[in-house]
Amino acid sequence: xxxxxxxxxRAHLAKVGWTYTFLADPQADVLRRYDLLQPGEGRxxxxxxxxxxxxxxxxxxxxxxxDLTDDFRVRARPESVLAAFDRFPSPT
Amino acid sequence: xxSSRNFLPLAGxxxxxxxxxxxxxxxxxxxxxxxVPWANWLLFAxxxxxxxxxxxxxxxxxxxxxxxxxxxxxxxxSVAVVVFFLLVTLVGSRRLPVSxxxxxxGEKAPDxxxxxxxxxxxxxxxxxxxxxxSRGSWVLLIFYRGYW
Numbered sequence: 162x163x164x165x166x167x168x169x170x171r172a173h174l175a176k177v178g179w180t181y182t183f184l185a186d187p188q189a190d191v192l193r194r195y196d197l198l199q200p201g202e203g204r205x206x207x208x209x210x211x212x213x214x215x216x217x218x219x220x221x222x223x224x225x226x227x228d229l230t231d232d233f234r235v236r237a238r239p240e241s242v243l244a245a246f247d248r249f250p251s252p253t
Numbered sequence: 254x255x256s257s258r259n260f261l262p263l264a265g266x267x268x269x270x271x272x273x274x275x276x277x278x279x280x281x282x283x284x285x286x287x288x289v290p291w292a293n294w295l296l297f298a299x300x301x302x303x304x305x306x307x308x309x310x311x312x313x314x315x316x317x318x319x320x321x322x323x324x325x326x327x328x329x330x331s332v333a334v335v336v337f338f339l340l341v342t343l344v345g346s347r348r349l350p351v352s353x354x355x356x357x358x359g360e361k362a363p364d365x366x367x368x369x370x371x372x373x374x375x376x377x378x379x380x381x382x383x384x385x386x387s388r389g390s391w392v393l394l395i396f397y398r399g400y401w
Contacts, residue, residue: 162367163399171370173401184367184375191365196354197396211396212349218362220381220389227358233398234346235288242393 162186164203164210217245225249259320261307262327265300269331272296273338290342297335304331362394 162184163170170185184191189208192198195216200209215237217226226245228237272293280286280293308328311320356362366376383389 162395163397163401165399165401167368167370167372169399169401174370176401182375182380183370185370186367191367192396194363194365195356195396196350196352199350202398203400210398210400212352213398214352214355214394214396216356216362216394216396218377218381218392218394220383220391222361222364222378222381224356224358224360224362225391227356229352229355231349232347233349234342238284246391 162191162211164189164192164207215242217242219249256315256317256319259307259311259318259324261303261310262320262324263307265302265304265307266327266331266334268300268303269297269334270300272300273334276338276342290338293338297338300331301335304328 164186165173166187167185170183174180174183186192189198189210192208192211195214197211197214198209199212203210213230213233213236215228216224219225226242228241230236272295275296276287276290276293280290286292304324304327307318307320308324310318311324315321362377364376364378366374369375377392377394380392381389
């Protein structure tokens with residue numbers, strides 16, 4: 162998700178070809194609820210943008226792994242997310 | 254006797270400039286050169302080396318080489334480029350909130366509803382919920398800075 166409005170998100174997905182569910186949080190409601198808001202970034206007069214983060218949530222809604230980077234250039238790589246996921250036994 | 258042109262300071266400046274630009278037009282493509290900008294640091298080192306050699310010979314052998322005016326100017330510009338790059342990549346990108354209240358491992362992820370790219374409301378608990386006959390899904394929440 163990002164704080165971009167639905168239309169911007171749709172245009173961006175069409176451009177880059179991402180097919181996963183992408184949510185729009187233009188009011189930054191979820192960012193506030195998750196304490197992942199960075200105020201003072203983005204356009205003036207807006208709440209701010211996300212401090213980048215990745216949270217892996219299991220089917221019960223429990224966070225099982227997360228990455229809160231301390232440098233927005235450096236994000237969790239797909240391999241590290243998959244490695245975290247693989248550490249959990251698949252239910253039989 | 255006319256002294257020779259001294260291209261080294263200009264070459265050094267150009268290499269420093271390339272070191273800056275290449276991060277955003279080339280090295281951003283590869284995690285190995287993006288996360289730690291070592292390739293840019295190497296370019297800066299090469300650029301400053303050329304510059305230093307150019308300044309050295311301009312001042313050490315002024316009868317042979319020119320560049321006692323342009324050299325220091327290019328030197329200051331090059332150092333400014335390098336310092337700006339270091340500020341952007343080492344300081345600017347680390348100014349992030351602590352986010353002490355973010356859900357921790359073992360805690361519940363608060364439920365929410367947001368529109369997807371088609372404007373359809375999507376609920377987190379709905380993504381996790383088991384469809385009939387399945388076990389439910391894991392969900393990876395990715396918070397992007399956006400502004401696309």
